Amino acid sequence: MEINRRGPGEASLVRDGREILDLVQIEGSEEEFEQALAHLEDLLRPAALPRVVVQYREGLFGAVQADRPAEVVLIEEDPHDEPPLALHRHSVGADRAAVEAALAAAERRRRLAAREAAGS
Incomplete structure (x- = not known):
């Protein structure tokens, strides 16, 4: 799975080439939304060993x-x-x-x- 950024405040979760979940900024700043997406991307990465x-x-x-x-x-x-x-x-x-x-x-x-x- 990966995150596809569509534009400011909008993204989707993509699995096997299909968008399966919309991610939309409701409140907060663009920076907070990007931080949340970055955190989600970290969670979606293949399991790497923690340091x-x-x-x-x-x-x-x-x-x-x-x-x-x-x-x-x-x-x-x-x-x-x-x-x-x-x-x-x-x-x-x-x-x-x-x-x-x-x-x-x-x-x-x-x-x-x-x-x-x-x-x-």
């Missing part, structure tokens, strides 16, 4: 971001902690920009560390 970024530093869990809404459970086992087993539950909203930013920053830090190690 989840978990920041973990020096034994501490930090931010969790995902490109799709997700329930994330981090299981932490450490015999030196009390309790030795902990479950960290996070409800994560979709934030592709945060995922991209976190990955880009980590890649930059990794490349910089590799250059510094090669220069030593």
Whole structure:
């Protein structure tokens, strides 16, 4: 299935070349309508694996971001902690920009560390 944009505030859901559902902007701005269509297109895409970024530093869990809404459970086992087993539950909203930013920053830090190690 795919979305066929007809004009401002109008689109249709197409399946096997046939329009099966009209999508019409009732209220809201054109920008809101386009955002809704983009979200629907994301949902209609073939199931790609979601990306989840978990920041973990020096034994501490930090931010969790995902490109799709997700329930994330981090299981932490450490015999030196009390309790030795902990479950960290996070409800994560979709934030592709945060995922991209976190990955880009980590890649930059990794490349910089590799250059510094090669220069030593």
